[in-house]
Amino acid sequence: MSDEEVRRARAYLSRVAEPPAAALAGLVAEVGPVRAAWLVRRGEVSSAVDSQTSARRAEDRAEEDLAAVADLGGRLVIPEDEEWPEWPFHALAVAAAHGLRCGLAPLALWVRGDGSPAALTERAVAVVGSRSASGYGQQVAAEFGFGLALAGVTVVSGAAYGIDGSAHRGALTAGGPTIAVLACGVDIAYPSGHQGLLERIPHHGLVVSEYPPGFRPARHRFLTRNRLIAALGEGTVVVEAGRRSGAKNTAASTAALGRVLMAVPGPITSASSSGCHELLRSGQALAVSNVAEVIESTGRLGVDLVEATRDTDVDLPQGxxxxxxxxxxxxxxxxxxxxxxxxxxxxxxxxxxxxxxxxxxxxxxxxxxxxxxxxxxxxxxx
Amino acid sequence: MSDEEVRRARAYLSRVAEPPAAALAGLVAEVGPVRAAWLVRRGEVSSAVDSQTSARRAEDRAEEDLAAVADLGGRLVIPEDEEWPEWPFHALAVAAAHGLRCGLAPLALWVRGDGSPAALTERAVAVVGSRSASGYGQQVAAEFGFGLALAGVTVVSGAAYGIDGSAHRGALTAGGPTIAVLACGVDIAYPSGHQGLLERIPHHGLVVSEYPPGFRPARHRFLTRNRLIAALGEGTVVVEAGRRSGAKNTAASTAALGRVLMAVPGPITSASSSGCHELLRSGQALAVSNVAEVIESTGRLGVDLVEATRDTDVDLPQGxxxxxxxxxxxxxxxxxxxxxxxxxxxxxxxxxxxxxxxxxxxxxxxxxxxxxxxxxxxxxxx
Known part of the structure; x- marks a missing residue:
């Protein structure tokens, strides 16, 4: 079978089921993507795969999706490609094998930007935090983004308002690299106020998503997306997080994946830092006050020092x-x-x-x- | 021998050697304070004790010192007294036995204030930090001092400018209790700008020192004094500390004595918090963001408090x-x-x-x- 046949099959599969779809992933691993797509289209699958795919199996938009992303200068990166970030996603497969909810590598990655996802994640750190960040938090995120990029470390984040945006902007100011992982299609500018930012990022890094073009952002997609942010970085820095911030979900995934979890201290009088202090106090996160400490923490030594804790609080909705x-x-x-x-x-x-x-x-x-x-x-x- | 004979002997011994004087302490433990004072006066001691005592052994000012402190409404508290803080100082003896430099209980304690040192340190936490504190640090120290005192926990500190002063003031605002441990005689107001504060403290707690009246503060005395601050608290909270702050010396003593070391996070952009972040990052200190976490972190203290608050407000200050x-x-x-x-x-x-x-x-x-x-x-x- 041709490369393009495989790519079309994965494009179809990436739309047919809502990730993370463990049963479908199992089928693909078993019979390969082309055969899996053929079986799904015909409905000749187990009931588990069927319940994940029956609603959308008739909707084969692989050609259109590939064309739409190509129009944006993008492409579909698949596990069969050399540029597939095999090593970062390996942790997701391991986590899935251990039954952790945050596990499961994506079936494919829709990408805008010329860089290789594999090369860009050789040295990468996730920088995340609250949308409702304080001025302090945004300043710190921008400085960390800038400093990491300057040191050649790719800054991975979620393109949200607040900390995410500041981290990306900091990295862009240093000329990149940075990767934005979206909870919607890469053709959609979300949040809309970050349209300009999302246009700039592909010139200095990547905008990626496991969702095909046209997919709208939704709450469960943010949570599902967070595991990819955690997986693509060697560690995750939580710059600011309230007690109920979504960043704490990324933090939990980070710990569950055996990655280094870091938190930035802030004023105890600021509610925006309370989630970070909680992570520090419980011993889940390491305190980092500057870029040098982030790099020091994510070296081989740092990885060894932090135990891969199985966090049961990881709450990806399969609901x-x-x-x-x-x-x-x-x-x-x-x-x-x-x-x-x-x-x-x-x-x-x-x-x-x-x-x-x-x-x-x-x-x-x-x-x-x-x-x-x-x-x-x-x-x-x- | 009479109680007063013992007290006079310890008054003499407290002036004759510069603490911590391990050899002299050993002699006192061996032969008792009265006999030890007699031997020291005559110079009939080992060369180790002699080198600690020869310079001042002719200077017997016990009567004058006791009278001077009595004039201030104070007294000399000695290990033979029921109000001697036996349990807090026990850790110093243990540390000394293990050859730790921060060890060695004082030979006696010069005290201003009516409270019993033993009773006041049943529930106590040290709150320390930089003299050159930020507004943030002073606010936090005052709030912690107030909240701890309100919960019936004695706030131990060193009466310095900055964090120390704010912690004492916070405790006084709650009506006490608080203990200031000086690196000079209790008749000396140091720093001079804290004369008013040092006058107020004995009404709501204690001003204590192992140095006899008239002894001037000196750099080595601050370091020696710090071990007493660490010992008198169930744990130590470092509110703010620069990388070279003296508070880090108290922190080191706290850890060496097996006490709970806590640090307050602050903005990473503030040099005043860098020492705290270092303690957090290295895992030496536990992050605390409020008084409840301080109480929760100091194990035995927490249990005591739960019981106390379950009763009535008997333990709450009547200030x-x-x-x-x-x-x-x-x-x-x-x-x-x-x-x-x-x-x-x-x-x-x-x-x-x-x-x-x-x-x-x-x-x-x-x-x-x-x-x-x-x-x-x-x-x-x-």
Whole structure:
């Protein structure tokens, strides 16, 4: 079979199931991507794979997706490529083999930017933190991003407002490299205020996603995405995090993957640093006050010093209910079938879940269809 | 022999050698203080003891020293007294037996203040830090001092400018208790700018020293003194410390004595916190962000406190500051006169205390009156 046949198969597979889809990944590992795609299309799969793929299996947009990304100057990077970040993703496979929820390497990676993901992650550190960062946090993130990039270390982050954006900008100021891992298609500028930033990054690094073009960001996708941020760096620096910040999810993944977890101290009078102090106090994270300490901590010695702790708090939602909820529009209602396609959850399950979501005031009926309730849309602010 | 004979002997011995004098301490342990003083006076001692005592052995000022301290309302507390802090100093003896330089209990303690050193150190935490503290550090030290004292924990420190002074002041604002350990005689106000503070402390705790009256502060005496600060607390909190701060010496003693070492995180952009971050990064210190974490970290202390607070407010200070604080409303501000009526504290004292409570962010001015600050009302559940 040709390279392009394999690439088209993986492009199809990356859309057909909502990651992380362990059963589908197992099938691909067993029979290869081309045969797996063929079996999925025909529905000749185990019930486990079927429940992950039945909602979208008829939707083969591989050619269009590959063309759309090519139009943006991008490409699909697959495990069969030399530029696949094999080593960073190895930890995900190991974690998956140990039954950790944060495990499972992506089936493929949609990429914008010329650099090789493998080469760019040879020396890489994730820098993450709260969207609602303080001036102090943003300054520190920018300085760390700048200093790491200047030292030739790729700065991995999630392109969010606050700490993420400052870390990327710091790295760009040094001329890169930096990698933004998105929770949506690489054709979508999210958050919209970072459109300019996301246009600049491919010139000095990469914008990557395991989601095909057109996929919208959703809460469970942020959590799923966080494992890739944790995996792509040799360690993760949490610059600022409140007690309930999403950055703590990335921190938990980092620890679970056996990566070095670092936290930046801040004023104890600042709620934005309370999550960092919690990580320090519990001994989960190492205190870092400057770029030199980050580099020192992520050397071989640093890795040896930090025990790979199995954190049970890693809470990636495999919940179908959350996916259904995230698929609901804020405006006019849509059909259950549309929700099934958007969420990748089987139609019968969608039909069962929607009334349950309605009961807890997360979904509402509207215009003969379904949408988020007012209550839910307020909570939906990821 | 009489009690007074023993006391006079220890007064003499406390002046005759510069502490820590291990050989002299060994002789005292062997033959008792009265016989040891007799032998030292006659020079009938080993060469080791002789080299520690020959320079001052002719200078017997025991009577004058005891009289001078009595004139200040103070006294000499000796190991033979029930109020001797036997348990806190036990760690020093153990350390000395292991050849640690920070070891060796004092031969006697010159004391101002009515409280019993033994009773006051049953629950005690040392709060130390840089003299050149930042506004942030001083605020944190004052809040920790206040909160610990409010919880019935004695705040031990060194009466220096900066962190030490703020910790003592915070404790005094709560009505005490607090202990200042000096590196000079208790008749000397050092630093001179803290004369007022050192006058107030004996009313709510103790000013103590192993140096007899008239002894001037000197650099080696600060280092020697630091071991007593570390020993008298169940643990030591370093609020702020530069890389070369003397507080790091107290921190080292704390660790060597097997006490809990804690450090307060601060902005990494502040040189005043760099010593704290070093202690956190190396794993020597535990991060603490509030008084509850300090109490939780000091094991035995925490257990004691849980029991104490379960009872009544017997262990809470009956200080006027607390009464004034409790009298403040959460909502609209009220006049000082109303606070005086509510608290039963005289109006002039109320007028003096309110600005102090404001300094530690427990009171706030509002509508031309006084109320609890937002910060204070959160802590008000103690």
């Amino acid at each position: 179908e209910a959350l996916r259904v909820y995230e698929a609901l529009p804020l405006g006019a209602g849509v059909s259950a079938e549309a929700v099934a396609v958007e969420s990748g959850v089987e139609l019968p399950r969608v039909r069962a879940l929607l009334p349950q979501l309605e009961l807890v005031q997360l979904a509402a009926r509207s215009d003969g269809g379904w949408k988020r309730s007012h209550e839910g849309s307020q909570r939906g602010d990821t | 006027e500051a607390l009464r004034v604080y409790e009298a403040l409303p959460l909502g609209a501000g009220v006049s000082a006169e109303a606070v005086a009526v509510e608290s039963g504290v005289e109006l002039p004292r109320v007028r003096a205390l309110l600005p102090q409570l404001e300094l530690v962010q427990l009171a706030a001015r509002s509508d031309g009156g006084w109320k609890r600050s937002h910060e204070g009302s959160q802590r008000g559940d103690t």
